[in-house]
Amino acid sequence: MKQRVPLTLAAVTAALAAVTGLATLTAPAADGAPAAAASGKTAARMPVERSLLVCPSPSTSDIADTAYTAITPGAAAAGGTGTARLLGATKDAKPVLELKEPGKPVGAKASGAEAPALTGTADGFLAPGWSAQQTTLVSVGRTRGLLGVGCTAPGTDFWFPGVSTAKGREDYVHFTNPDDDAAVVDIKLFGPDGAVKTEAGTSENIRIDPKSSKAISLSSLAPxxxxxxxxxxxxxxxxxxxxxxxxxEEGVGADWLPASIDPAGTLVLPGIPADATSVRxxxxxxxxxxxxxTIRLAAANGSLTPAGNEQLHVKAGMTASADLKDVTRGEAGSLVLSPAEGKQTVPVVAAVRIVRGSGAKQDLGFVQAAAPVGQRATVAxxxxxxxxxxxxxxxxxxxxATVKVTASAGTEGGEPASKEVTVKAGTTQTLTLAPTGGKGPxxxxxxxxxxxxxxxxxxxxLPRDGTPMFTVQTLSDDRSTVSVPQATQDLSVLTED
Structure with a gap:
């Protein structure tokens, strides 16, 4: 038997406010299903209210020049407020750049080896789609090149196919901890024969202090x-x-290799440049x-299979590779990996190493398996x-598919430009688009x-002295909205059994 619990007017008001603010997932329906499902209502999508990004420390070279660019896409909302800034991943760090309104990018520059890793936080109307990138030019040296990377949300699980411990390679994994508590990290390496034995005590329980960054040499883990x-x-x-x-890579170039998407049966590695001289x-x-x-190249006029590299067999727990040489042959394309006919679907991760140029005039880049652009994606x-x-x-x-591509104003002026593009199934289309009268990134x-x-x-x-220095960044959904279940009233919370 239910008995009434004495409530003051203030308590009733507070309780009603709490009830109407509850998500329907907490309000039971007659058949035990969530109330949203029972009522036929679907969850609404609302703009996120806070976004967090982290950027690695750019370079150890004293002659490195780094440019930072950040933007929240879209138009400013009337009466909207918010903040967005990139600052050093250290306690009490000063902002490197600050965004004032959506739709207008801001930039900053740094020089030398002392530029720190950064954290970026955006809230209010500047949070949905908040994007940032750092681009570093090292013009000379053993590993000169153009290194570009999009700042990403922190996570707990990352796959990096395409790294190396070979002679002449200098591969590091950079960690950035944006939080007030220490993080503890493990690194496992897998080669063509399976798990790589690492030196005791080097690859497990790696502490990343709060508000700090650390770079780990992969060669040091397995000397x-x-x-x-x-x-x-x-x-x-x-x-x-x-x-x-x-x-x-000594004598070739340098770049960032972002993490592949989570293991999946079918993968897309988009945007291998038309003049690639080597694709691995x-x-x-x-x-x-x-x-x-099955390996396919989605090019401008349809899909084709690289001669001599129609399929790739990947043994469980082992890294496999295929030398596709100059597979694009003057026409930009994207690699599509899918289960071979008659074979079961097995999740994999993947990336491609790309070289442009030749001899002393070449540079290195990577394209990792990427998620779709989804509703909206931005490269800054x-x-x-x-x-x-x-x-x-x-x-x-x-x-x-039909997409809308928008070029924002530049950091130093210009007017946005937009274009709709239809992409035929099984093809890759290329596009150049810049703001009208745009100046700056x-x-x-x-x-x-x-x-x-x-x-x-x-x-x-960005060519330098005849070398086609380049970097490739994939675009993935900016997750600018989140699903918010419908709310409903349930006055039964005001009674007690």
Missing amino acids: GAQLADVTAHVTTRAGRIGATAQVG LIAFAPGEEDADL DNRPEENATVLALTAASGAD YALTVETLTGGPVHASRTLT
């Missing part, structure tokens, strides 16, 4: 190993981190089953110089209008 193709798996025992691999695919199957993959640092910025759009599935935002999914990447090329 005796000389492996060209390795997959690194980074997990946290405590806390969360930003993690990105930095690769330097690296894949890893983390489960207990071997993977047999693009340059208005002719042919500097090329956007690649791929519809890898059996459906055509600008952002590119891709929105899916119909069809899809669409995968995308942006190639930035």
Whole structure:
């Protein structure tokens, strides 16, 4: 039998306010299902109210020049308020840059080896889609090159197929801890023969202090190993981190290698440049089953299979690779990996190592398996110089897609420009788009209008002394909205059994 609990007027008012603010997932329906499902209502999507990004320390070179660019895409809302800033990943750090309103990028520069890792926080109307990138130019040295990386949300699990412990390679994994508590990290390495034996005490329980960053040399973890193709798996025992691999190859170049998306049966690696002189695919199957993959190149006029590299067999727990040489042959394309006909679906991770140029005039870049652009995705640092910025759009599935591409104003002025693009199923389309009269770096935002999914990447090329220095960044959904279940009243919380 229910008995009334004496309530004051203030208590009733507070209780009613709490009830009407509850998500329907907490309000039981007659059949035991959530109230939202019982009423036929679907959860609404609302803009996020806070976004967090982390950026690795750019370089150890004294002659490194780094540019930071950040933007929240879209137009300013009437009466909207918010803050967005990048600051050093240390306690009491001063802002490197601050954003004032959506739709207008801001930039900053740093020089030398002392530029720190950064954390970026945005709230209010500047949080949805908050994006930032750092681009570093090292013009000379053993591992000179153009190194670009998008700042990412912290996480707990990262896969890096494509790293190496071979002679002539200088590969590091950079960790950034944005939080007030220490993080604890493990690194596992897998080569062509399986797990790589690491030196005792070097690859487990790595402490990343609060508000700090740390770079770990992969060669130092396994001093005796000389492996060209390795997959690194980074997990946290405590806390969360930003993690990105930095690769330097003597006589070739340097760039960042972001984490592959989570293991999946079908992967898309979008936007291999048209003039790539060397393309090497690296894949890893983390489960207990071997993977047999069909390799296709989605190019401008359709999909084709690279001659001599139609399939790749990836043994469970081992890193496999395929030398695709100059597979694009003057036409930008995207690699699509899928289960071979008649074979089971086995989740894998993958990346490609790309070289442009030849001899002493070459540079190195990477494209990792990426998620689709989804509703909207942004890459923050693009340059208005002719042919500097090329956007690649791929519809890898059996459906055509239409997207809207918007170039924001530059950091130093200009007017936004937009264009709708239809991408035929199984093809990759390239596009150059810059703001009208734009000056300074600008952002590119891709929105899916119909069809899809669409995968995308942006190639930035800044030639130096005849070397096509370049970097490629993939675009993934900016997760600017979250699902918020419908609310309903349930006055039964005011009674007690």
